[in-house]
Amino acid sequence: MEFIFLLGFFAFIFSIIYLLYHFIRKIKDRERKLKKKVFLPFLIGGLIFMIIPTPFIDTGVQGQLNVALKENEKLVKENEKLKSQYDKLNLQLKENKKIAKADQKLKVQSDELKKQIATLNSEIKEKSTKITEYESKLKSLEEEKTTLASEKEELNTKINNLTAENTDLQNEVDNLNSNIASSSSNDDSSSYVSSSDVTSGTEVFANCTELRGTYPNGVPAGHPAYVPSMDRDKDNYACER
Structure with a gap:
């Protein structure tokens, strides 16, 4: 196919040279006529021989085009991958923003809880001191109660003793009264x-x-x-x- 293309190319070049030669000669000889039987066959044949094998000639452009197409396909695939990765990154970024907002809310809630815990701890300390005071008072009251109970027992013992003594004395008085009454x-x-x-x-x-x-x-x-x-x-x- 390259040989046919070269024949057509040379025939086309010959027709062009012949045309130029005719115009140059015609300047001197105005009555000179172009020999169409020589010019047209070379011109048309050269064009035909140049056009027909052109699609079949591998000048390296087709191979480069194929390579470029393959690279383009690779780039398209890589672009799609990058696009999917970009979409994933956007989703992750949105999720990260949501997580950041949630973290801020949690931080605020955590600060509020810390304040509440500190308040509760202070209240617990106050109540603990009050409880300690109440326990000390309760112990003192229990000690006083124990002391009063022991004193009460002692007093009851004394009362019982005095009652017994009073009963004995009353009996003696009654006996004396009865004796006095009988002897009166x-x-x-x-x-x-x-x-x-x-x-x-x-x-x-x-x-x-x-x-x-x-x-x-x-x-x-x-x-x-x-x-x-x-x-x-x-x-x-x-x-x-």
């Missing part, structure tokens, strides 16, 4: 009978006033003059003052 004169016994009735060893009084006229401090249980109805506080001692 008939006048005294008559006045005694007027204020009380003796029936089978039991002394009967109408009320505590009448009983206190004979027994100023009252009478204990078991005494002949003891009546449960006169023992209002049920301490086994009637009409005590």
